[in-house]
Amino acid sequence: MKKAFPGLVALIFSLLITGCNQLTQYTISEQEVNQALAKHNNYEKDIGVAGLVNAHILLTNLSSQIGREEPGKVTLSGDAKINVTSLFGPQQADMQLKMKAQPVYDAQQGAIFLRDLEIVDAQVQPEKMAGIIKSLTPYLNQSLKSYFNQKPAYVLSDDRSKAEALAKKFAKGLKVEPGQLIIPFTQ
Structure with missing residues (x-):
């Protein structure tokens, strides 16, 4: 009984700590963010320089890595299909994009936005x-x-x-931790 008592105390203590965390914060996993980002798949936009080059872009397969590559940041990856019209005629390309953004919680909307998004790498095929x-x-x-500044990545x-x-x-x-976003209830 004496040997079991410290183990029982440790188990109860760990359960209390876990319970307290649930009372003081809410955690959103990378998987939950990726499921929410799926709603942003098929983002379409026409961009370009009038008269020189225009492109229709379709963004698909968005996924996130939270706080893994850079502390406090979300890294997004996605594919883009691009139809280009230029002086050289119509052409098509595929891009693999890597972007970084700062997750920010907006209390009024109960939503997490990915602010200051920046493309950090773009692989193009054909070369x-x-x-x-x-x-x-x-x-x-x-x-x-602009899109991610206006459209939340995750809404509570x-x-x-x-x-x-x-x-x-x-x-x-x-708070951003590797693989998860944590929303504290107190400061």
Whole structure:
């Protein structure tokens, strides 16, 4: 009995700590963020320089890595299909994009936005299209930045769970940890 008592105390203590965390914060996993980002799949936009080059872009397969590559940041990856019309006629290209953004919690909307999004890498196929696509990348970057500044990546709901409803009501900011976003209820 004497040997079992310290183990029992440790188990009860760890359960209390876990329970307290659930009362003081709400955690959103990378998987939950990726499920929410799926709603942003098929983002379409026309960009370009009038009279020189225009492109229709379709963004798909968005996914996130939270706080893994850079502390406090979300890294997004996605694919883009691009139909370009230029002086050289119609052409097509595929891009693999890597972007970084700052997650920010907006208490009024109960939503997490990805602010200051920036394309940090873009791989283009076929390679012969790289020059044209590189000239369009600043326009694409601005378009995506504007989109994610206006459209939340994740919206807290009163309906999914009691803990999420509490987070929506009492959230005091946002912390980024590897693989998860944490919304504390107190400061």
